[in-house]
Amino acid sequence: MEFPHLLSLVIFLPLIGAILTLFAPTDRSVRVFALVVTAFTFVLSILLWTEFDPSRAADLQFVSGDFPLISADIDVRYLVGIDGFSLLLVLLTTLLGPIVVLSSWSYIKAHVKGYYTLLLVLQSGMTGVFCAFDLLLFYIFFELTLIPMYFLIGIWGGERRIYAAVKFVIYTMVGSLLMLVGILYLGIEAGAAVNSGVFTTDYFKLLSFDVPLGMQTWLFVLFAFAFAIKVPMFPFHTWLPDAHVEAPTGGSVILAGVLLKMGTYGLVRFCLPFFPSASASHALLFAILAVIGIVYGALVSRAQPDAKKLVAYSSVSHLGFVVLGIFAFTLESLQGAMIQMINHGISTGALFLLVGMLYERRHTRLMADYGGIARTVPWLTFFMVLTALASAGLPGLNGFVGEFMILVGAFGSAAIGSPILVGLATTGVILAAVYLLWMLGRMFFGPVTHEANRGMPDLNRRELVVLVPMAALMIILGLMPQPFLRVSEPAAVRLLETIERKRALVEEGDLDGMRVLQQDGNVQAAPAPGGLIPNGDQDSNPIP
């Protein structure tokens, strides 16, 4: 890697941009500057992808920073890096950056400067979340993203924006504060066991610390609860529809596209490897919640009069698949979950963009106000039908790849162990078609009911520039997901290996107290334990 701190640059460039936009004179210059910053970040992240060495995808690459964060005597460091999992998500974040900036071009008229500054801060916060390899640093970025999102919804939102924004922040905050408790406790225990008494939140030291069973359970509950709220999983999802409906288009695209993935990423990156036995024993519970989320989300979205709420509930349903994939503990399902996160980000992001464009034209989100507009806006209809089919999981488009791999993996998974449950999850595929086609039928096909719909202008060039790459990605990801899967596969294999090894250690009880695993402490060599990447002789469901 020629550029030593490329990753830190990718993370903090938007932040610097945010500060600089404060000095931009006119609204137009603010927009242009924001576009330039986000586009340049995206180009840099492409560089990340090309430089990324897939064969060592399980190890940490582009490590930069690594200086103590708070004070010298406690082991909390600014440590950012990329491995198989985080690369894809960083790319998604930087991709959505310029798209959101472009899509809010004419949408945002008031306080333009404030809007774009917050957007850029949010951008760097999100990128940071996916690269933080220090638990406390992860927590800081995790919280950093809340504040701008609160203002985005609170200021530029719809009618009940204050209620939605406050609910969103408090709901997430409750979860993350509990997680903070978990982090501190874990830091202390790990410090005592592995780091000669010094409090540590370094990812690899925590990884090497075998948490005893008792502590593992309630720590897992703390972390999983925080991430379950963020995902959102079934009982904790009610903040999502409100936040989405009231957020401006750009806000809800970012919210759906990336913020929700922080929950699932957190589960994969922190919950599973740190507390493998607890995760395994709770796997069935989370799988059941996920399946409820899938079916329940789909049914409720079928009954929504408001297009944005429908898409919001569809996100609950789609992310139910991802959680099912994560807790199936098989390679296919884990890979499926990773690729489904990207797919959901693109297809639901595109759905929100399209609904936003319709809102810009007719200033209403109610489906009843539209009807038969396929004739007046053929281009928009083409993209909407393509995106709806992609998120309904039509083979050949991106939704299908993720869902199929998740369901295949979950069906044979020993951790969940109940094919009937996965069968129930597969009905989600039918329900997805039900509510998406219902939406298409009501809004686009059928006779033109409202006069106002007749004069609706079709997509202008700017909107096309936003939608064409998204559509292209949907098709490419649908037909050729392999370049992306190849990147995350070693990391997934390594994760399953770690889980299996740590479970064997902790459950067989041959762990006398907290025996320390021998592994070299310095981070540079990225010493995640475990051998190199096995050449695929890995049994597809390793859990005994």
Place this chain on the structure above:
Amino acid sequence: MFAEKVFVVASLVAVVSALGMLISRSPVRSALWLILTLFCVAGLYLTLSAEFIAVVQILVYAGAIMVLFLFVIMLLNLGALPNLERVDFKKGVGFVLGVAILAQLVFLGATAVGDFPAAASDPEATGAATAIAKELFTRYALPFEMIGILLLVATIGAVMLAKHRFE
């Protein structure tokens, strides 16, 4: 045994006048009762051979403060209260708590303090003004000055608070 007789008389009068202050409806009458209580207390000081304090008590308390009270009562010409205030829940609780405190203090007084000698060894050493003055201006010089400032601030504050603003 003269002191015991004086003590008994003074304490009885003090208690009665205190109760008088408590019960009387008109603030003026309760002020007068309080003045009587102060005199009794001054008397008690004498029995304890603290003459300087007794004199100061009469001068400062009875003389200055009570006069101020009477003056304020006159200024606001508060008539006698129409009726005995209604005894509501708060009043009842107040009364009960007062008695409770009395009981506790007496109880504590009886148990904790018993081991002191019945009477003082040499009265002159403690009662005379000279002894107080010596102590006051050597060890307690700083507090003495502080009190001076305190009184100054209090006067200014009182003036500011009570001044009639001609807005």
Place this chain on the structure above:
Amino acid sequence: MDLDLLTVLIVLLPLVGAVLTGLVPLFLRSFRAHKGLLGAVGTLVVAIPFGLAAWIFVQGGSQTHVTSLYTWMAAGDFSVSITYRIDQLSIIMTLVVTGVGALIHLYAVGYMYSDRCFWKFFAYLNLFIFMMLNLVLADNLLVLFLGWEGVGLCSYLLIGFWYEKHKNSVAASKAFIVNRVGDFAFLLAMFILVKELGSLDFGAIFSGMESLSAGSVTAVVLLLFIGATGKSAQIPLFVWLPDAMAGPTPVSALIHAATMVTSGLYLLARLSPLVLMAPGVMMLIAIVGAATALVAATIALTQQDIKRVLAYSTVSQLGYMFMAAGVGAFFVAVFHVVTHAFFKACLFLGSGSVIHGMHHVELELRREGYEGDFDAQDMRYMGGLKKYMPITRWTYLLSTFAIAGIPFTAGFFSKDEILFKAFEFGFDGHTYAWIVWAVGIATALLTAFYMTRSYMLTFEGSSRWPKPSNLHPHESPWSMTLPLILLGALSLVGGFIGLPKVAEEFGLHNWIHGFLVGYEGRAGPVAEPEMHAHVSLWLESALIALGALIAVIGVVWAWRFFARHELGGDELIRGRFGALYQWCRTSYYWDRLYDRSIVRPVIGGAEKVFAPFDQRIVDGLVNAIARIMQAFSWLFGRLQTGIVQNYALAIVLGVVLILALMAF
């Protein structure tokens, strides 16, 4: 030319066509005007693959050739790649799809010429052919599934082509969702296969299927069958096909007669070795097939709309195919797919030409201010068209004979072969096959009757549309009648590729049996159950004679019945059957049954139970917690009354407590 390039060309050409006729005009509006060019490109892009497939077929279509393009999905040891396989079964299906497809494209140029979205129609048709070829040429179940759902998508787009009318878009959504129910079962079957065998390639399945437990084999075959019923419109999931007639007639001909609906059959034929390992499910397939055939035939008898008659007739004929599959005669099922594609496409295109003509009549009527109700597709307004549309009439008549099974027509050979195989299978000890045979014979009679009825009501008798004297439809242009003639000829000649066994006496062996199942030691892709007992020769010829007799009786009886009564015939039948007639008229109230038992509870449940539940309970819970917090803060607020004395009270209370504490 090596086969790899050919396969890729065959598959990709329709996709290129779809892009050229679809995306380009979508964004460059000027292109939409060149209808001739678009039509030509659309048709060529299907005709060329037909030529290539024919060349491969002639060249030596016997050896199997697998071309793998790239890895689609891979995770650990489970990996799926985009691979295509050319063997006997897939080449025949490709020929049918591209051949009949090309003719229908040519027909569609004429039929859709006046339509505003001419370009979009051809884009969807080409996309459909691409998806169908993916389905037919796939070498693993996942690519087959890609095609499977792709054709579902195209049927959704094409049924809802005239989306201005609400009922069309509803019919389209209904078709897609019912197909999706079938796909759900298909997915489950794939999951079991991946869990048991770890791969979806046909080669891996066939080699590993012995290791499968009996339970999982039955489960897989049952689920695949359910998937097939969804796509090929069999009993539980056939409700979408009649409504699919809302689409333009070429669509009905191509998708809902010749190609898509037969994909369920193709799936069973492709996995015939696996299906043979689950005799229980085969019995179910046969019984469902027979039931569907009978039910659909009875419904077809009572329909007024010419396209709905043909739609139910398709469901019935598909029932026959599943009957064949149920009794192990997969190659006969494929044979019937081929012959059915010919005569059913010809019938649909014939009806399309009639509708096209009647449409012009309707336009004239409307222009002359005729207000009364008139439906271009309703047979009650037709009659006596043979005078005006001779070519359409003759081709329609030929195909009617073929479907009825008049001797030496295509239908005769394929349908009788099915009945014979059913009878022979019964002979071999599977008693259920005899029941299937009996139902088959009854349905054959019904088929002959209702098809002749549709011919008589349309072409014979008196003209029943308003002002018949000065207003009458004209024969369709050559681009429409040419495909009719070709298909009519094929439905006559098509039968000879599958001669019955009795023909061996005259030295003519059953070509399609040899090609598909195997000839002199070279095993074909389609399996066949070992038959112990063989039907004697004279019994077989007796059965053939019986079949021919039934067909002739059905046609002649219907001919004379409707020649005399015309529309009155329906009244007579209604009089004789009464309630049963009404029962069939509304297709056994299936739609209402599904609507009430599934659609309404699910949708109603979502609206009345789930949405409010989510709104009030789950969200309510969150708001309730918020309100509790507010209540607490209000409660503490009340303590600060503002009256100083209360605070004094509190202080004294504190003192009392402390003193009490000190006492102990």
Place this chain on the structure above:
Amino acid sequence: MGVPLSWYLTLSAVLFSIGVTGVLFRSNLIVILMSVELMLNAVNLTLIAFSQYMGDVSGQILVFFVMAVAAAEAAIGLAIVIAIFRNKLTVDINNINLFRH
């Protein structure tokens, strides 16, 4: 022989509790202030009693200071009463709830 110390303490306890009751019982602001003065006197009495019995003069000095403070407190208290009176025309403590927003 002088009066035993416990008597003085009992007396001051009585006076003190009368003072407390006065503060809680009465609703007239001025009487409350007077009760406070009474409580202070009770405390002074105990101080003097102890300084006498312990032979240490600092008790009396403390009393001296207490008186000074009491004087200041009374002055300020009365000033406040006047200010309230001018504003609310009442000295009844129940009607004066300025704290409430």
